[in-house]
Amino acid sequence: MHDSTPNRKTAKNSLVIMVCTLMSRLLGIIKARVLGSVFGASAVADVINFTFNIPNNFRKLFAEGAVNAALIPAFSSLLGRNEKQRSVRLFALLCTFQSILLTPLVLVSYFYGEQLIAFLSDFDVQQIQLGARLLPFFMVYLATISLASIFNGVLQAHQNFIHAYLSPLLFSICVILGVWFLSDRYGAMSMAYSALVGGLLQGTYSYLVVRRYGYRFKPTLKAQNAPIKEVLSAWGLVSLGMGIQIITQMVSFLFASRLGEGSVTAFTNSTIFYQTPYGIFFNAISAVSLPLMSRAASQGDTKSLQTYTRNSLISLLALLLPSTIILFFLSQESVSVVLQTGNYTLSDARLTALVLRPYLLFMVFSAWYALMLRLGYSANRHALMTRIVFLQNLLDIVLMWVFLKFGLDIVSLPLANGLAYTIGLALLIFLLRDLYALPKDLLFLKGIVRIVCANLPLFIVCMFYHSLDLTWHREGSSFKSLLYLVLIGFVALGILLLSYKVARIPLLSLLRSKKKSGNLKSDDLVQFD
Template identity: 65%
Template sequence: MQDSTQSSKTAKSSIAIMLSTIASRLLGIVKARVLSSVFGASGVADVINFTFNIPNNFRKLFAEGAVNSALIPAFSSLLGLGKKRSSLHLFSLLCTYQAILLIPLVLLSYFFGGQFISLISDFDSAQVALGAKLLPFFMIYLAAISMGAIFNGVLQSHHNFLHAYLSPLLFSLSVIFGVQYLTPYLGAMSMAWATLVGGLLQGSYSYLMLRRYGYRLKPAFKQGDTPLKPVIGAWSLVVLGMGMQVVTQLVTYHFASTLSEGSVTAFANATIFYQTPYGVFFNAISAVSLPLLSRAFALGQSKEMQRHTRSSIIQLTSLLLPSGIILFFLSQESVSVVLQTGNYTLADAQLTALALRPFLLFMVTTSWYAMLIRLGYSANRYALMTKITFIQNGIDILLMWIFIKLGWGIISLPLANGISYVVLLGFLSYTLRDLYNPLKDKLLKRGLLRVLVANIPILVCCLFYASFHMTWYQSGSNLRNFLILCLIALGSLVVWLLSYTVFKVELLNPFRSKKHDSNL
């Protein structure tokens, strides 16, 4: 009965995360549409996207990595042991040290932002000057959401997933309305002010929700009876890996800035479209699987670890494979209907769709790689996962350089990314074979085969649609085209659900029972 109750709670948590992430991704697309409509794919848009990418990458160091690797397990353990006082003190310590790290970054961006952007970009002097004005605002946003990440991590430790995943919606809403209504008065700086306000709203909302559990922002420096050192140790190792990812992102955007005008914006928009299905489904499954994997490892339950890993991989495939197929064949239509308005032309939409398709080809294997990385974290193999992350990013950068030298243009960037993940996926599977060996897992092979077969009807329908070479979407974003796209998407969804029903592939069930696993 207890296992059934726990499964019900984790399923509800996954659904809450999924719905919140869907709302966040949809608002992200609306935000991209507003930015594209107002700024087009101009040089100004390139500067905005390029400069905003700087704090967005640093977020991996001060937010995502810390929460996923160390904060949630540490706070969950303290709360489980009834050490609420230690939990409150650890919260104060982490917020204090986070502020000590972030305040100098904000000051450096104000005094040396121009030199930094000039160093890492290929922009002209006017573009560099604009980037230097934007960067301090964006870095304050970084400080706000990094503190918010600590707040959200503690909220999740209290099993409050809903508010943790709702808070980012405030940022998107701020940018949407700020850029739409302030640009006539502030120009490109409307993005700066909207980002600043959005970041503060996001962090404040999370903190207000957290205060209900007794947490308060106050300075603290002495470790006391908290596990501060292990948390910092785990965080530091992940930061190294995330730091390498930041470097790779900066290099990627540098390569994009050397291509034709609009390439930075096209690549940024392609990432938004790709992250919509990937972020929704991967977050929903991985966010609740990591604690389960960590608990199974701590208790020495190797079969449970294998079951959770297998179930996560099969579910990721069952959700991401059809999503990737459908979006691949509707990539041009989707981008045009959503973004092609105002100063964003058909040619800009075509360039974005071109950058999007390689991402989609590797979406499933990328999720497998990310899931196995979390398996490594659950077994406290932080150093090994950091080394693998360094190798993957090194291969990514090398392949980008080679492909661009070959003249492959903007597809060089997502193609190099996808191939690097595939290469390291094989290495990662071999390295973690003592925890879980996918090559020897017959249940995994049966489950994946069933998903692959179930996707054949979806692929056939998409190929049939593509054979007509339709051009209805070329008129861009309007109500007629939106309704047509919705109708086609609805038809694809019907085929998806019917096919999965016939082949008995389950959806939205990332925590299958042992009985179900045995029947695969």
């Protein structure tokens, strides 16, 4: 009998991640609501969303990618060998490296902001000037959260997930309050000031917590046996893939800026709704499964690797398929209830819902693509995965251009994105068939059939609701509309729980980590090992 304490700890960490991600997504929706209420879907709102997307893209290079691919494994390895001094030295080196790298970016954004915005967008002169004023503040925000990513990586290596995932919430809270109370006086610059203060607050909070473990931000360039070269090598590899994704994202925003007024804002807001269920469930599952997959791959345990991969794919389907159905049929209602207030009109909400629906149609395939990438990373096939990421993003850009030429307008962007992910998934399934022959896995195929059948009642009820063509949501955001939306959501959730109970799909256990020996039983497919 094996110790269940680590499993309980893993489940607790997964729950912490899920709850914090949920809070982050909700705050993101509130932030979008405040921005929509204050700035609407105007040309000013387009500039704010476009300009803020620039540091958000760089964040993938200097924060998210670095933490997931290099920092956490490096610090965890050093701490596991009780090499605390090397860990402290590595911390100081990485902070110094980040500061040296990001300071020129801030200066360039200050002195050449107009040229950058003009090059990256199709805005008019006034919009370019506004973007140039906003950009330096947003780039300082990038610097602060990039350093915060190092602090949070160390916290996660010390198994301190609560503070690592709570600190980003401070930024959203600061932006919400800042824009709401300062916009009358400072206009669009209220977003710049709020982002600056929020980034500083997030970084300061994380640093104060990490200091408790003995880490200090002391500029240094001397490695002194710290594994800085190995970390930077891993960082560079994943950053290459992230860089390709950034280019694709910037191209999509460029295309959106060439369309009608409000297109950039609709594109931005649709991703917020899409990322809410996707982020919550994918993060909760991948955070648990990736270490298990990596351990099995390093030990040459192909059987366990296949089991972990199968469990994760089926769990994602069981959680994201009903999310897709519910949010697809309630897309207009959800956007109107959340965002339609102040200067954000019904037509703006309709445009956002229109962009959202294609994203939802491909949500499961997008999550499977990301999970299969992790299967490749767990087997140390980083170069191959980088090539797949390059091909997927190149295809995304080409499809966007083709669809726009065919007159699909703003819908071209999410449609191209979803199709590119689906084709990328097909390539991964073929190239990683030696690790996991997915099409030949009868347990996986049976799991798909069970979950799809279990979602049929939910789909039928949603279709019936859609046929009623109700108009209660058109009045926009109000307490009554919110009650209607919550009531419909609870009815849909009740139908789903009943269907899953009949089909013996343990929905609540999808977010728990259970270690068992042997293969999955045929009547209990959706579980973690």
